[in-house]
Structures are given as structure tokens and as C-alpha cells.
Amino acid sequence: MPNPTNTPVRLKDIARDLNVSVMTVSKVVRGCADVGEETRTRVLARVKELNYQPNWVARSLAARRTFMFGLIVPDLMHSFFAEISKALAAKVRPSGYDVVICNSEENAELETAEIERLLGRQIDGLVLASAQLSASAGVFERLESRGVPYVLIDRQFQNLEASYVGSDDQEIGRLATAHLIDRRCRRIAHLAAEDRLPGIGRRAGYREALQAAGLPYREDYVVQATDDATGYEATRKLLALGERPDAVFGYNDPTAAGAMKAILEAGLRIPQDIKVIGVGNVHYSDLLRVPLSTIDQNSNTIGEQAADILLKAVGSKRKRNAKSVIVEPRLMPRESTAA
Secondary structure (H helix, E strand, O other): OOOOOOOOOOHHHHHHHHOOOHHHHHHHHHOOOOOOHHHHHHHHHHHHHHOOOOOHHHHHHHHOOOOEEEEEEOOOOOHHHHHHHHHHHHHHHHHOOEEEEEEOOOOHHHHHHHHHHHHHOOOOEEEEOOOOOOOOOHHHHHHHHHOOOEEEEOOOOOOOOOEEEEOOHHHHHHHHHHHHHHOOOOOEEEEEOOOOHHHHHHHHHHHHHHHHOOOOOOHHHEEEOOOHHHHHHHHHHHHOOOOOOOEEEEOOHHHHHHHHHHHHHOOOOOOOOOEEEEEOOOOOHHHOOOOOEEEEOOHHHHHHHHHHHHHHHHOOOOOOOOOEEEOOOEEEOOHHHOO
């Protein structure tokens, strides 16, 4: 029967009513999988009937944890990061954790402020696709001094001993460029994000693949771009060259989508006149006017692996060694690079 008073319902009240242990009720409330389906159904029905609300403050005080992880990404609108956040949340939810998501907008100062805000909320751990320019940024020292475990994703600093989950960006650059070369492209342009860690590696891989194939590296074929708008403008500049490219490798899928818009507006055909490839395998890639070839970074795996590292870190009584997980990128060929 419903709770007739205004007194808060406790886990042990539900356990007593159903003749099960408090631990069993706690596991059901936290979403743990190791509870029988019949018992789970009974507990959930009673929880709903009594309108039970967990006392998170009491739980945090007892466990000396807030059961909150922070996630800071540079662009929440980019489905690559949205998929990571979804996979991360799904992985930590059965352990009773919530994820507080922040957007740094690729701004190092804003990212620093968000980290301070999350530390003020006593988060138990942090996943970070950092907008910092180097490993010497003070935010990493701040995290270390507070003893908050953190995992870097997508952007790795060579001189920073920190856990990392992501792809090998140089391999991504090689893979994308080699695919265009296999499609008989010989004048391959690159929309590069030179001031960002993933962009630096992808440009290096692009250059390496050209050299391996005996093709020239041309500075005029490398133009700065980071999103669809800058990708569009950068490609217009490339099309104005005396010897226009026969292929464009975009630093990410949005830059590649911008390139496709500029190419089609110029009256050229994709892939017959110019082939295009991006990185990220965002949700709309295969829904574009010309489905976009891309490099899939396995965003779900990145989120799950980052969650696993954090869960093990908060469950350990000693500081764990930094762990690096390199997720294998996959070529996803579509119509934009068809032979």
C-alpha cells in the first residue's frame, strides 16, 4: 500500500515489506544486473508505489564519495563526443554513478574554469578531451594535487603521465590518405586543424602517406579548418588554385561536409571530379547528398574504456598507474570516394 505518512521511505522499509535483504533492494535501485528478474520486478513495483527517493547526501557521506564523474568535451554538438558521453554514462550507471557533462568550446580558459567548478562539486573522477595546448597546463597539476583520477580522451599529451583512451591520430591520417591514393587520387588536399592535438597527428599521417606513395607534399594544399563553415571556406580557396585538388581529406567529418558543399556549389561532381573523406563517422555521414567516406574512431569503445579506467581507480585503495588504450580506427568507404 502507498506510504500514508510524509516520513521518508528507507531501503530497509522496502526490504522488510518484500522479505529481501537491504543489499538486494540497493542493487535494484542502483541498476545492478546481478538480481533475479522476478525480485527486480517486485522491488521496482514497491519503489514506485511508495515513491521512494534515494538520499544521495546520506549515501555520499557514508561512502565518502559523491558518485559523480565529470566529462568535459570541446563540442557537445559533435556526435562523436555525444556518443562517447552516452557510452560513458551507460557504463557507470550500474555502479550508481551520474555524469556531469561540460562543454569547453575548445577554449582552454573555459575548460580550466569548468574543471574548478567540478572539483568544487567534489567529483570522484574526470574524463577530459582537453583544449589545453600543452602538458604543462596547470589544470593537470591541480587534478594531481587533489588526487582526483582522470582520463584523457581523443587528445593525448606526450609528456604527461596520464591515462588515455583514443585512436592513433597519425594512423588515422595515414589510413584516410592511403585510401584516396588507392582510389587513384594524386593531388590530395588536407583541411587541417594545426593548433589541436588530433589535427597535428592527422596531418603528420597525411604527409607520411603521400611520401610513401612518392607524391609531393604541397603547402598550398593544406588549409586550416575545424568545422563545416571553415571547411566550406577552405575548400573554396582550394578550388581557386590553378591546379585544383582531385581529393580532400577533412580533419573531421564536419570539415569534410563543408568541403562537399563547396565542391557541389562549384558545379563539380563527387566523387567523379573530387573525392572527399572525413574522420569521426558522425550520424549524418551516410545521410548526406553524397554519403561521406570516413574513419570510424569507435566512439562507444572510447567511452566504455574511459569509464572502466575511472571505476577501477575509484575502487582502488592506492593510486593506479596510468593506462593507455589505443582504439583501432576503421575505414568506412562510401560514395564520396567511390572508384
